[in-house]
Amino acid sequence: MRHIILHGHIFKNAGSTFDWSLNRNFGEGFLDHRDNRAMRQQRAKHLATVVSSTPGLTALSSHHLCYPLPQPPEVTFHTAYLLRHPIERIQSVYAFERKQDADTPGAVAAKEKNFAQYVAWRMQEEIPRTIRDYQTSYVAGFHTRHVKATAPADWLQRALHHLEFLDCVGVVDRYDESMVVFERYLEPFFPDIDLAYVRQNVTQRDIASDAIDTRVHNTLDKLGDLAAEVLSRNSYDLALYRQANQKLDEAIARIDDFDRRLAKFRKRCKRINVGSVLERIGLQ
Numbered sequence: 001m002r003h004i005i006l007h008g009h010i011f012k013n014a015g016s017t018f019d020w021s022l023n024r025n026f027g028e029g030f031l032d033h034r035d036n037r038a039m040r041q042q043r044a045k046h047l048a049t050v051v052s053s054t055p056g057l058t059a060l061s062s063h064h065l066c067y068p069l070p071q072p073p074e075v076t077f078h079t080a081y082l083l084r085h086p087i088e089r090i091q092s093v094y095a096f097e098r099k100q101d102a103d104t105p106g107a108v109a110a111k112e113k114n115f116a117q118y119v120a121w122r123m124q125e126e127i128p129r130t131i132r133d134y135q136t137s138y139v140a141g142f143h144t145r146h147v148k149a150t151a152p153a154d155w156l157q158r159a160l161h162h163l164e165f166l167d168c169v170g171v172v173d174r175y176d177e178s179m180v181v182f183e184r185y186l187e188p189f190f191p192d193i194d195l196a197y198v199r200q201n202v203t204q205r206d207i208a209s210d211a212i213d214t215r216v217h218n219t220l221d222k223l224g225d226l227a228a229e230v231l232s233r234n235s236y237d238l239a240l241y242r243q244a245n246q247k248l249d250e251a252i253a254r255i256d257d258f259d260r261r262l263a264k265f266r267k268r269c270k271r272i273n274v275g276s277v278l279e280r281i282g283l284q
Contacts, residue, residue: 001074001075001076002051002074002075002076003058003075003076003078003189003190004051004057004058004059004060004075004076004077004078005022005058005059005060005077005078005079005080005168005186005190006059006060006061006062006065006069006077006078006079006080007019007022007059007060007061007062007065007079007080007081008062008065008079008080008081008138008139009061009062009063009065010063010081010082010083010084010134010135010138011063011093011130011134012084012089012092012093012096013082013083013084013089013135013172014082014084014172014175015061015063015082016200016201017175017197017198017199017200017201017202018061018080018082018195018197019032019061019200020197020198020200021179021194021195021196021197022059022061024194025059025190025192025193025194025195026058026059028056029056029057029058029059030058030059030060030061031050031054031057031059031060031061032061033050033060033061033062036062036063036064039062039064039065039066040064043066044066044068044069044070045070046066047060047065047066047069047070048070048072051070051072051075052072058190065079066141067139067140067141067162068141076189078167078168078185078186078189079166079168080166080168080169080170080182081139081163081166081168081169081170081244082170082171082172082175082178083135083139083169083170083171083172083240083241083244084135084171084172084173084241085172085173085212085215085216085238085241086131086133086134086135086234086237086238086241087216087219087220087230087231087234087238088173088212088215088216088219089131089135089172090119090131090219090230091115091215091219093106093130093131094110094115094118094119096201097109097110097111097118098110098111105127105128106122106128106130109121109122115222115223116222116223116224116226119131119223119226119230120226123226123229123230123233131230131234132233132234133155133233133234133235133236133237134237135159135237135240135241136155136156136159136236136237136239136240137155137159139159139162139163139240140155140156140158140159140162141158141162142155155236156236156239156240159236159240160239160240160243163240163243163244163247164247167185167251168181168182168185168186169244169247169248169251170182170244170248171241171244171245171248173212174245174248175197176262176265176266176269177248177252177262178248179195179196179197179265180252180255180258180261180262180265181248181251181252181255182195183195183261183265184251184255184261185251194268195265196265196268196269196271196272197269197272198272198273
């Protein structure tokens with residue numbers, strides 16, 4: 001039986017950091033899948049083809065992971081998602097697109113508009129739903145189509161149902177705890193799994209030390225009269241985020257030595273971060 005980790009890489013949800021850890025663990029066995037058109041159009045068929053044509057594949061990350069998944073014979077998928085508070089995520093999306101060297105509509109708009117203007121632009125129905133219940137549409141499997149529509153209620157039910165049966169559901173603002181849970185679940189299939197990390201592709205906003213509630217409050221404060229609309233258009237993502245936190249709490253409660261594991265995990269992270277700095281300055 002082949003065991004393959006599938007990472008549903010949601011934009012601005014710490015996915016690059018998780019991918020860094022997967023690459024560190026599996027090397028050539030890790031695929032950062034970038035054939036987005038094929039994955040969007042062929043979905044499960046394309047994923048099945050990638051799996052069958054890549055016998056050494058151990059982990060795959062895709063911005064357009066399909067759902068439902070294919071069911072290749074003698075293959076077990078272990079799917080991982082990282083969810084983020086949707087209001088905090090908005091600030092990160094804006095900061096990223098503002099500095100991005102690209103001419104996409106989002107990158108152009110972020111450079112031309114201040115934060116509130118950019119968010120107001122993103123709230124329009126004809127603009128892709130990057131900050132309008134986007135995580136719900138992704139987990140429900142509709143991120144590759146109907147991207148400009150208002151999310152129907154059944155998308156949330158579908159996303160919550162999908163989440164219920166996943167063992168690797170993490171929360172971005174609880175990243176270390178999430179990785180300990182992931183490691184504990186994946187250990188029987190990948191005995192040497194080590195998800196310690198060096199942060200990747202982060203903005204200053206992503207590494208803010210304020211509590212999540214403070215960061216969310218500050219973001220809503222910046223939006224002023226627009227805040228109510230933003231909350232309304234992310235109500236499904238807020239429900240999904242709450243469910244992800246509850247699922248993470250339940251997973252932590254099932255790990256008897258969780259505190260010890262978390263402390264050891266953070267020591268591993270500190271060690272590889274020091275090593276990364278030394279390598280960068282040429283001392284290792």
